[in-house]
Amino acid sequence: MSLADNLASIQQRIRAACERAGRDPGSVALLAVAKTQPPEVVRAAAELGLTLFGENKIQEAKAKIPLCPDRLRWHFIGHLQTNKCRDAVSLFEMIQSVDSLPLAQELQKRAEQAAKTMPILLEINVAGEGSKFGYQPERMLTEFKEIISLSRLEVHGLMAIPPFTPVPEKARPHFRRLRELREQCEQLLGAPLPHLSMGMSGDFEIAIEEGATIVRIGTALFGERSKGGVQGV
Numbered sequence: 515m516s517l518a519d520n521l522a523s524i525q526q527r528i529r530a531a532c533e534r535a536g537r538d539p540g541s542v543a544l545l546a547v548a549k550t551q552p553p554e555v556v557r558a559a560a561e562l563g564l565t566l567f568g569e570n571k572i573q574e575a576k577a578k579i580p581l582c583p584d585r586l587r588w589h590f591i592g593h594l595q596t597n598k599c600r601d602a603v604s605l606f607e608m609i610q611s612v613d614s615l616p617l618a619q620e621l622q623k624r625a626e627q628a629a630k631t632m633p634i635l636l637e638i639n640v641a642g643e644g645s646k647f648g649y650q651p652e653r654m655l656t657e658f659k660e661i662i663s664l665s666r667l668e669v670h671g672l673m674a675i676p677p678f679t680p681v682p683e684k685a686r687p688h689f690r691r692l693r694e695l696r697e698q699c700e701q702l703l704g705a706p707l708p709h710l711s712m713g714m715s716g717d718f719e720i721a722i723e724e725g726a727t728i729v730r731i732g733t734a735l736f737g738e739r740s741k742g743g744v745q746g747v
């Protein structure tokens with residue numbers, strides 16, 4: 515299958531999931547996860563009309579983004595270390611993976627220095643997995659007011675990577691949980707939060723049925739990632 519075929523099939527599946535859920539297909543953004551893919555592949559995807567791309571490593575993004583078309587929008591979706599916040603603020607339009615108050619405070623400082631406002635999502639460890647990054651839900655709710663008080667950050671919603679399962683339906687409770695957490699945050703904020711970033715190649719249709727506004731898709735679009743590739747992923 516070509517990239518164009520993969521994209522057409524994903525778009526069709528997004529439309530069908532929206533139809534089942536009674537949602538407008540325009541309310542779901544497709545974020546192309548470009549990790550391990552070279553700039554030529556990003557360019558080919560951009561020529562097919564994709565504009566939103568994701569990376570999960572700062573080093574890789576720093577090398578790749580300058581070689582890609584200018585008009586693209588980039589979101590950071592990986593674990594962010596505080597010593598990489600300056601690069602993250604300069605390279606990305608949104609950081610989807612903020613999972614602690616110290617990280618938010620460091621982003622605030624770097625955004626201030628860059629005279630920017632940084633849109634962010636809070637990444638939630640929805641299944642409470644010990645091995646995963648992401649806020650524990652209770653802790654996020656406790657720190658939410660402090661995070662929204664940071665003047666250079668704009669919280670746009672929540673992101674999650676539920677446990678991998680070959681049975682997509684099993685991810686549904688985790689997506690639902692993320693949606694409920696967003697409602698709790700909206701109450702604390704007193705305003706709507708537009709984004710739920712959830713759903714990957716194996717489970718994006720379920721995520722859309724549960725309210726995803728951004729689906730992050732790599733494999734279904736670009737094919738399997740090579741494990742020992744030059745990018746070191």
Ligand SMILES: *Cc1c(COP(=O)(O)O)cnc(C)c1O
Nearest residue numbers: 547570591714715730731732733
């Ligand atoms: C790699 C990655 C994806 C895409 O995963 P696929 O299963 O290849 O679609 C989505 N989100 C994050 C945070 C990732 O690291």
